[in-house]
Amino acid sequence: MARIRSRGDADLEKEGFLNRHPHSSEDDSNDTFEDDEGNPSVASSRATSASYRPMLVNKAYSSNRSSSPSYLGRMPRSIMRYLCLGVALTLVIFIFSLVRMSYVAEQEVQKAIEEEKIKPRPPPWEDFPFLQRYYGGIRSLVPVVNNVPEYPRKEDEVEWEKLNITEEVVENLTPEDAKERRKRAIQSSKRFDPYPSYTSPEYVAKYGEKVDCYLDAEDTIEIPRVRMYEGIPRGFPDMVMGSAKLLGLRDDICYDRFGRLGPYGLGYSINRGGSGAQQEGEREGADLVWQEAPEVDWRAVHWADAQQRCVLANNHRFKALPEKPRIDTFRAMPIGTVYNKRDDMADIEAMPAKPPEAPKRPKTGSEKLPRTAVVIRTWWDYPYTPEDKIYLRSLISELTMLSGGEYVVHFLVQVKSNDVPIFSDDETYERVLRDSLPEEFRGMGTLWTEKQMELMYGGLEETNMRGLPVHGVYRSTFMPMQYFAYQHPEYDFFWNWEMDIRTTHHWYHFFDSVTKWAKQQPRKLLWERNSRFYVPSEHGEWEDFSQMVRIQTEHGTNSIANLWSSLNRANKDLNDPSSKKTPTGAMKQQGDKPIWGPERPLDDDVAMDTDPTPPTSFEKDKYTWGVGEDADLIVFNPLFDPDGTTWLLTDDTTGYNITQGRPPRRTAIITASRLSRKLLVTMHKETALKKHTMFSEMWPASCALQHGLKAVYVPHPEYIDRKWPTNYLASVFNGGRNGATGGARTSVFGEREHNFRGTTWYYNAGFPEVLWHRWLGMKFNNDGGEQFEVAGEGRMCLPGMLLHPIKRVELVQEGRRADQAG
Structure with a gap:
């Protein structure tokens, strides 16, 4: 039986346990006993024994013995x-x-x-193969009606390469026999004469008798005429945009370099007054250029005198010159020397006496021709090359001399330094002007500076768009043209032309054709047609294209570029009952309001008394308003709406109230254009009086839009260097709102302008350089050159095409570059 411990034994054990925990506190013990005393049951049960209360009480045995020490729960600050x-x-x-x-x-x-x-990642067009038949020669010419173009070809047509079976294969000719066959097959070039029949009774009765012009005062030096070949090289591609036949341009002929530029110095020695270039290589048939008229020694020609003699001799065919007093050079912007007389009668009296057999006075006609100035934009230290001089000679010869003064060529020369005091005195002005042009063109220029424009058009808001001043030539190219037109009221029209433009067209043929075509365009839906590229292989005839434009304008197109298209799901209006009925993905289109008359800004009063107004409503007009009306603006790229596009300069508008948005505007890339005096004077008044202007390529078209003037985009022939699918090409170049080129982020103008690299007309196109150099018989990127021509089809022969840009061509003459000649 287990022994039962007594209370005393238990107390001894407790005492031993308590003694093992020496960390006790008197306060804790007192608290414990106070609790016990407050509990009667405990007190009574222990009252029988005097030894129940221990002598020493330890905290560890108290009711708070489970609490942890305070220093274990707190971190030092x-x-x-x-x-x-x-x-x-x-x-x-x-x-x-x-x-x-x-x-x-x-x-x-x-x-x-x-x-x-x-x-x-390269753009898709870089994967398209290059076209090869642009470089065909004069030995492979075929009539244009028999030509099977390399491009464009429809999907169901056999590729051109598979049709290219030559006579060598068909007749099993040896290379030597084939070469002889090609030599015998070459045709002779023919003189090209695009001018009116000046001697016909009808012309003389209408405009008067035209007096022939010569390069010298004795009327002995005649200008050789341009020559062409009938037909085009076999397989030559068709134009992908625009149409020569539509504009009245010859599309059944081509020009080689000697027939086109030989009259102006290409192909004969410097000792005889030529350029000294292209005297070697393939030259068969080249000498026909100088068969009717001998080579001209261009070193002895002074163009200012020759042009003035020509204009004065034919003065009876044009409108009378306005009376204008002679004022200082700063305000007048005189043409040529400051000592030139403005009175045409005085000039006629000062001219050398005519031989006795010359007629005393030419016949006059019932109507008068307008006067047109061709203004070449250049600057005071421009490095003129022999090729530049050939280009300028062709302009003056074909537009002025051979037309009897219908055009007059001038140079508008920018003095880039504002520190040169050109307006301090006449001698300084004369010296700077003389040093700015080659000797044969001296006397044809007008100087201007940006500081001068700042003084003429003061008070303009300075926005510093792209860090450039508003009066600078980049942002305000047309400021000096505006002031030039204001100071020269004798001209009805002004061509703004550049030094890096070239053409294989005859200049008179091209300018005359596009001017007449623009004159016949009706105003109804003109701005809408202006805003699109014409792609004949996709759009068909011009009438079909015009009908397509009408439908797109009235009804819109279902594309991502259409703001109201169902493809733009974010734009679906849930509150619109029609949109609720329309299933998701179905077509919902909305057209554009056609432009009819002036398009005024919302917050600016720009109206002028001379602004035309429509004679009838849009619906009642039968495409008659505007027919027979001269165009106030002619451009060579579509007039697109920059609003909503990624074009960098869409917001470069100066002086307008933009509280309710930017003013209505249109843009044509490349400033080469024809402007009427009416348009330039309107631009001048807007800038001088209302303090309005815009970026250079936007200002003329926008001013015409706001004032109701007639602007026309001419769909001239444009070519492309690669084999684009034509439906894809049309969708890219007309990728804006409702089938137009602008008005949406998908526009080709802006971030997508790289698509123009392979075309023949754009400010950064690369194809023009290739074509022009190889047409001149030069190698380009190791292609072409003398051996290519001699061993192949002969020298290249190109139909008429407008090329831009062409930068500083270095012709090779007699073993050295032509621009290094003395």
Whole structure:
């Protein structure tokens, strides 16, 4: 039986246990006993024994013995501060490290792109194959009706390469026999004469008798005429945009370099007054150029005198010159020397006496011809090459001399330094002007400066768009043209032309054809037709294209570029009952309001008394308003709406109230254009009086739009260097709103302008350089050249085409570059 311990034994055990926990507190013991005393049951049960209360009470045995010491639950404040500071610094360092790594990675990627280690994805057109038949020669000419073009071809047609079976294969000729056959097959070039029949009774009765013009005062030096070949090289591609036949241009002929530029110095020696270039290589038939008229020694020609003699001799055919007093050079912007007389009668009296057999006075007609100025834009230190001089000679010869003064060529020369005091005195002006032009063109120029424009058109708002001044030549190319037109009221029209434009067209034939075509265009839906590229292989005849434009304008198109298209799901109006009935993905189209009369800005009063108004409503007009009316603006690229596009300069408008939005505007890339005096004077008044202007390529078209003037985009023949699918090409170039070129982010003008690289007419196109150099018989990118022509089909023969840009062609003459000649 187990022994039962007595209370005394138990107390001894407790005492031993308590003695093992010396960490006691008097306060804790007192608290314990106070609790016991407050409990009667406990007190009564222990009252029978005097030894129940221990002599020493330990805290560990009390009711609070489970509490942990205070120093184990609290962190010292100094340690906590250091810990938080360390965490914050770590985060900051981590963030800065990420930013630094991102910046370094971006720089490495950019550097790799620049080094072409990482090439961006090329645009789709770079995968299209190059066309080869642009470089056919005069030995492969065929009538245009028999030509099977290499491009464009429809999907169901056999590829041109598979049809290219030559006579060597058919007749099994040896290479020597084939070469002899090609030599025998070459045809002779023919003189090209696009001018009216000046001697016909009908012409003389209408405009008077035209007096022939010569290069010298004795009327002995005649200008050789341009020559052409009938037909085009076999397989030559058709124009992909525009139409020669539509404009009245010859599309059944082609020009080689000697027939086109030989009259102006190409192909004969410097000792005989030529350029000294292209005297070697393939020259068969070239000498026919100088068969009727001998080679001209261009070193002895002074164009200012020759042009003035020509204009004065035919003065009876044109409108009378306005009376205008002679004022200082700063305000007058005189043409040529400051000592030139403005009175035409005085000039006629000062001319050398005619031989006795010359008629005393030419016959006059019932009507008068308008006077047109061709203004070449250049600058005071422009480096003129022999090829530039050939280009300028062709302009003056074909437009002025051979037409009897219908056009007059001038140079508008920018003095780029504002520190040169050209208006301080006449001698300074004369010296700077003389040094700015080659000797044969001296006396035909007008100087201007940006500081002069700043003084003439003061008070304009300075927005510094792209960091450039509003009076600068980049943003305000037409300011000097406006003032030039204001100071020269004798001219009805002004061609704004550039030094880097070339053409294989005859200049008179081209200018006359596009001017007449523009004159016959009706105003109804004209702005809408102006806003689209004409692609004949997709659009058919011009009448079909015009009908398509009408439908697109009235009803719209279902494309992503159409703001109201169902393809733009974000634009579906849930509150519109029609949209609720229309299933998702169905077509919902909305057209555009056609332009009819002036399009005024919302917050600006720009109306002028001379602004035309429509004679009838849009619906009642039968495409008659505007027919027979001279165009106030003629351009060679579509007049697109820049609003909503990615074009960089769409917001470069100055002086307008834009509270309710930008003013209505249109843009034509490349400033080469014809402007009427009415349009230029309107632009002048807008800038001088109302303080309005816009970016250079936007200002003339926008001013015409706001004042109701007639503007026409001429769909001239344009070619492309690669085999684009034509439906894809049409969708790219007319990729804007409702089938137009502009009005949407999908427009080809802006971020997508790289598509123009292979065309023949755009400010950054590369194809014109290739065509022009190889047509001149030069190698380009190791293609073409003398051996290519001699061993192949002969020298190239191109139909009429307008090319831009052509930069500084370095002709090779007698073993050295022509621009290094003395």
